[in-house]
Amino acid sequence: MTNAAEVWLAGLASTMGGQQVTAEPSTCAALATGGIAPHCVAYPTTPESVAAALRFASESGLAVIPCRNATKLPIGNPPRRYDIALSVKELNQVWRYEPNDLTVSVEPGMKLGDFQHFLARHQLWIPLDPPGGDRASLGGIVAANASGPYRARYGAPRDMVLGLSIATTEGKIIKTGGRVVKNVAGYDLTKLFVGSFGTLGVIVDINLKLFPAPACRSTWAFHAAALNGTQMFRRKLLRSPLNPLRAVLMDEGGRRLAGAPWSQGSDTFDIWIEFGGSERVIRRSIAAAIELARSVGLEPREIADDEARPGWQRITECNPPPNASGSHEVLLKAALPIDGVEEFLAHARSETGRARVPLACFAQLGTGIVRVFLLPEPPFENLFTLVERLRGAVVGKGGSLVVERWPIEMGPGVDSWGPMGDDFRVMRELKNVWDPHGALSPGRYVGGL
Amino acid sequence: MSVEPGGILPSQKARVVDSLQRLLGRDHVLYQPEDLMLYEYDGLSTHGTPDAVVFPLSTEDVVEIVRLAARERIPIVARGAGTGLSGGAVAAVGGIVVGFSRMNKILAIDLENQRARVQPGVVNADLSLAVAAEGYYYAPDPSSQKACTLGGNVAENSGGPHTLAYGVTTNHVLGLEVVLPDASVVHTGGSCWDRPGYDLTGLMVGSEGTLGIVTEITVRLCRKPEMVQTLLAVFDSVADATRTVAAITARGITPSALEMMDGFTLRAVEEATHAGYPMDSAAVLLIEVEGIEEAATEDAAQIEAVCGENLAREVRRARTSAERELLWRGRKNAFGALGRISPSYYVQDGVIPRTRLPEMMEFIASMESKYGLRIGNIFHAGDGNLHPLLMYDSRNPEQSRRVVQAAGEIITRCVELGGSITGEHGVGLEKNELMPVLFSENDLAMMRTIKSVFNPDGMLNPGKVLPTGKMCGELRVSAGAGGPGDERR
Numbered sequence: 001m002t003n004a005a006e007v008w009l010a011g012l013a014s015t016m017g018g019q020q021v022t023a024e025p026s027t028c029a030a031l032a033t034g035g036i037a038p039h040c041v042a043y044p045t046t047p048e049s050v051a052a053a054l055r056f057a058s059e060s061g062l063a064v065i066p067c068r069n070a071t072k073l074p075i076g077n078p079p080r081r082y083d084i085a086l087s088v089k090e091l092n093q094v095w096r097y098e099p100n101d102l103t104v105s106v107e108p109g110m111k112l113g114d115f116q117h118f119l120a121r122h123q124l125w126i127p128l129d130p131p132g133g134d135r136a137s138l139g140g141i142v143a144a145n146a147s148g149p150y151r152a153r154y155g156a157p158r159d160m161v162l163g164l165s166i167a168t169t170e171g172k173i174i175k176t177g178g179r180v181v182k183n184v185a186g187y188d189l190t191k192l193f194v195g196s197f198g199t200l201g202v203i204v205d206i207n208l209k210l211f212p213a214p215a216c217r218s219t220w221a222f223h224a225a226a227l228n229g230t231q232m233f234r235r236k237l238l239r240s241p242l243n244p245l246r247a248v249l250m251d252e253g254g255r256r257l258a259g260a261p262w263s264q265g266s267d268t269f270d271i272w273i274e275f276g277g278s279e280r281v282i283r284r285s286i287a288a289a290i291e292l293a294r295s296v297g298l299e300p301r302e303i304a305d306d307e308a309r310p311g312w313q314r315i316t317e318c319n320p321p322p323n324a325s326g327s328h329e330v331l332l333k334a335a336l337p338i339d340g341v342e343e344f345l346a347h348a349r350s351e352t353g354r355a356r357v358p359l360a361c362f363a364q365l366g367t368g369i370v371r372v373f374l375l376p377e378p379p380f381e382n383l384f385t386l387v388e389r390l391r392g393a394v395v396g397k398g399g400s401l402v403v404e405r406w407p408i409e410m411g412p413g414v415d416s417w418g419p420m421g422d423d424f425r426v427m428r429e430l431k432n433v434w435d436p437h438g439a440l441s442p443g444r445y446v447g448g449l
Numbered sequence: 450m451s452v453e454p455g456g457i458l459p460s461q462k463a464r465v466v467d468s469l470q471r472l473l474g475r476d477h478v479l480y481q482p483e484d485l486m487l488y489e490y491d492g493l494s495t496h497g498t499p500d501a502v503v504f505p506l507s508t509e510d511v512v513e514i515v516r517l518a519a520r521e522r523i524p525i526v527a528r529g530a531g532t533g534l535s536g537g538a539v540a541a542v543g544g545i546v547v548g549f550s551r552m553n554k555i556l557a558i559d560l561e562n563q564r565a566r567v568q569p570g571v572v573n574a575d576l577s578l579a580v581a582a583e584g585y586y587y588a589p590d591p592s593s594q595k596a597c598t599l600g601g602n603v604a605e606n607s608g609g610p611h612t613l614a615y616g617v618t619t620n621h622v623l624g625l626e627v628v629l630p631d632a633s634v635v636h637t638g639g640s641c642w643d644r645p646g647y648d649l650t651g652l653m654v655g656s657e658g659t660l661g662i663v664t665e666i667t668v669r670l671c672r673k674p675e676m677v678q679t680l681l682a683v684f685d686s687v688a689d690a691t692r693t694v695a696a697i698t699a700r701g702i703t704p705s706a707l708e709m710m711d712g713f714t715l716r717a718v719e720e721a722t723h724a725g726y727p728m729d730s731a732a733v734l735l736i737e738v739e740g741i742e743e744a745a746t747e748d749a750a751q752i753e754a755v756c757g758e759n760l761a762r763e764v765r766r767a768r769t770s771a772e773r774e775l776l777w778r779g780r781k782n783a784f785g786a787l788g789r790i791s792p793s794y795y796v797q798d799g800v801i802p803r804t805r806l807p808e809m810m811e812f813i814a815s816m817e818s819k820y821g822l823r824i825g826n827i828f829h830a831g832d833g834n835l836h837p838l839l840m841y842d843s844r845n846p847e848q849s850r851r852v853v854q855a856a857g858e859i860i861t862r863c864v865e866l867g868g869s870i871t872g873e874h875g876v877g878l879e880k881n882e883l884m885p886v887l888f889s890e891n892d893l894a895m896m897r898t899i900k901s902v903f904n905p906d907g908m909l910n911p912g913k914v915l916p917t918g919k920m921c922g923e924l925r926v927s928a929g930a931g932g933p934g935d936e937r938r
């Protein structure tokens with residue numbers, strides 16, 4: 001460690017009132033991103049110390065990346081600079097839990113799994129199944145506006161966050177929104193922070209809207225020999241009055257990742273649907289879905305509860321698959337028009353087939369969001385082109401493609417975010433307002449922000 | 450903003466009007482005092498006289514208007530239908546009002562992708578109507594939906610009875626085309642979810658026309674449910690009705706709408722609409738549940754049970770869609786009905802956590818006796834979004850003063866209970882001086898900075914949303930001619 005680094009480290013530790021700051025190499029290495037590890041990891045225990053650390057960093061020209069469990073760290077371009085990993089691990093309390101109002105305030109370090117467990121006592125939940133699953137922290141989920149297939153029915157964090165407390169690079173703590181479910185007082189700064197990937201400030205408190213948990217659940221798989229079958233089924237389903245908890249279309253690669261307990265030929269597809277509600281509601285929904293499926297030649301099959309639960313976990317968590325063959329894994333998130341998922345799947349399959357890169361796809365029905373795993377083996381030369389081509393196809397439909405994971409061993413990746421529009425100018429100005437010295441995750445976000 | 454923009458200087462006026470006429474045609478520029486009078490108000494009683502009112506036909510027209518105004522340093526105020534209840538569309542310091550009545554086209558409907566692209570002047574209900582035959586609708590349904598525009602809805606982040614289950618405007622808007630005060634055009638969001646970058650669409654929605662002028666909106670369309678069950682629960686006490694609201698949520702039911710009306714309001718509504726509301730009750734809840742048939746009937750049965758446990762005198766279910774319509778017609782015309790019995794009324798929009806409804810209703814009742822006023826209550830109970838209607842005669846300055854005081858106390862109480870000063874009507878120039886009750890100086894400073902990024906000279910809708918510091922912590926309801934909320938104007 002250089003002398004200069006030692007000096008600012010001491011400064012940071014004293015700014016934070018002696019709270020834990022460690023420069024221990026293996027701890028730092030665990031929070032590396034884009035091949036760069038921080039010089040230290042800070043664990044503030046209060047919102048005020050987060051604000052103090054940010055101000056110190058901003059004034060000292062240091063770069064901070066907020067984090068918790070590193071489930072979202074792979075998302076984004078390599079940082080231009082990275083001095084301090086600011087872990088909100090110690091901020092993990094629940095405040096002001098009002099089960100009858102269906103509202104709660106919770107700190108960002110709370111893990112989704114622990115939070116769901118806490119809410120389950122009152123048959124409540126937060127309907128989110130983002131990548132990272134139970135291990136993802138609420139702060140990270142909100143900062144990434146991360147969601148999974150529950151999105152179609154329940155919305156994204158953007159729709160559930162009522163207000164935030166934010167530590168700014170000026171060392172202040174500001175409040176956005178409020179604690180009630182409806183509120184239009186002033187500019188909706190909450191929206192600006194949700195999905196800003198820690199580039200504007202650090203979330204230190206989150207006010208959330210809660211939901212009653214479904215009484216029962218049941219998962220069915222619908223097997224199709226080809227994409228035109230799944231397309232007809234999806235269209236009928238989306239036009240029907242059925243309102244499942246989640247529905248995902250997967251190819252055979254996806255089926256393998258999901259650990260689906262049977263195999264049915266390589267060029268085939270499955271749609272998994274989870275129904276929720278009372279037993280009567282579920283029974284009727286299943287009967288109706290089966291009828292829809294049969295009318296377009298899809299084959300229904302019930303998934304037992306003990307298979308459904310781990311299956312949905314593997315579908316939604318997006319963990320790297322078990323690495324038996326020495327392959328690597330790239331994770332892409334394509335956001336398409338709802339009606340464009342099959343065409344995209346077909347395109348992705350032909351592009352990857354040509355490049356001889358194995359793939360696995362999970363397409364949400366009802367949102368147009370598709371997560372694509374590419375499982376290439378070295379050498380990785382044509383991967384760059386492959387991803388750019390897939391991005392081109394998505395952008396051409398008015399959508400976007402984000403590279404959510406790109407192993408560093410594969411060399412410099414494609415830009416994580418893709419092309420920006422005519423509103424980028426405004427985004428840059430907003431970034432300058434909140435973070436004038438580029439202290440927060442510099443270079444990681446869209447357009448190099 | 451340090452420089453307070455004023456209206457058009459007399460020396461400028463002829464030149465500006467001439468340029469506007471050449472741009473839009475003579476028919477689409479109003480500048481004679483008698484023509485301008487119609488545009489002095491929105492639904493709030495505070496007025497401001499614009500120097501000119503113009504009606505663009507396209508985004509390009511709006512760009513040219515904004516360019517001209519910027520060059521001449523004239524303030525601009527966008528205006529939809531003028532049904533806003535916080536003075537948002539009022540030209541507080543004069544200037545050019547840009548009316549969207551000609552930009553009222555539905556540009557594209559794409560049911561397979563559940564999207565519509567519209568111009569801002571499209572009337573809220575017309576969009577739902579356009580897709581109704583196919584089984585779709587646009588979910589946010591302000592009670593003013595037959596008049597208010599989607600542009601106004603976006604600017605106010607409007608809600609409605611059915612936003613309890615489906616979310617308010619911001620949850621249904623995916624993309625915007627916006628003309629900024631420097632006359633540049635930006636496109637935020639899009640028609641797909643999750644475009645990378647800061648959520649400028651989310652920031653724009655609810656910014657009350659102070660950050661940009663919206664010229665195109667992409668919204669999400671929802672599918673109509675298989676079955677709707679509409680219930681009317683009748684109570685002999687307001688307290689029982691409010692307790693029922695929290696009890697329903699505690700049971701794990703999310704109704705699609707949960708509205709409350711007190712006895713006073715109900716009688717006025719019944720006399721005006723003959724919806725069949727019981728004239729002698731203390732309060733009613735209008736409750737709707739929907740979904741597939743099994744879900745709707747189960748929820749309705751549970752709600753009947755909860756109402757019974759909480760001493761409802763009677764729970765009626767609408768048997769036919771005509772009965773349902775009638776119950777809703779009463780609710781949606783309630784403001785108008787009250788307008789029939791009082792020369793003026795002032796509607797508030799505070800929000801509280803729904804479990805605090807019983808004590809809040811007691812507090813409002815205590816304000817009636819303290820200030821000697823009649824206050825009607827008709828509101829979105831499921832969201833805790835109150836609409837106390839304070840009756841008065843705006844020609845009576847003493848009464849007007851008492852209304853402002855009572856309203857101030859009610860709003861402060863909402864904030865003390867953990868709520869907000871406005872749930873859907875916006876801040877406008879009515880509540881901007883109250884913003885410090887809710888936000889710290891740091892919070893407000895950040896909002897000012899955000900505003901300065903978009904609207905650095907404050908020429909767009911001046912005097913709205915943020916405190917000007919001219920009045921201290923007061924509501925702005927002036928005792929002018931006519932009454933607030935008089936939507937027949």
Ligand SMILES: Cc1cc2nc3c(=O)[nH]c(=O)nc-3n(C[C@H](O)[C@H](O)[C@H](O)COP(=O)(O)OP(=O)(O)OC[C@H]3O[C@@H](n4cnc5c(N)ncnc54)[C@H](O)[C@@H]3O)c2cc1C
Binds near residue numbers: 532537605
């Ligand atoms: C009887 C009655 C019932 C109501 N019920 C409800 C209700 O249930 N829920 C609810 O939320 N509100 C309700 N309102 C309030 C009002 O109808 C809403 O705020 C509505 O969204 C206003 O729409 P408008 O077209 O009338 O907008 P206006 O009043 O004309 O303008 C409102 C604001 O929008 C801005 N604006 C308008 N067009 C644009 C544009 N293109 N770009 C940028 N800014 C623009 C204006 O500058 C102004 O700040 C009610 C009002 C009345 C009179």
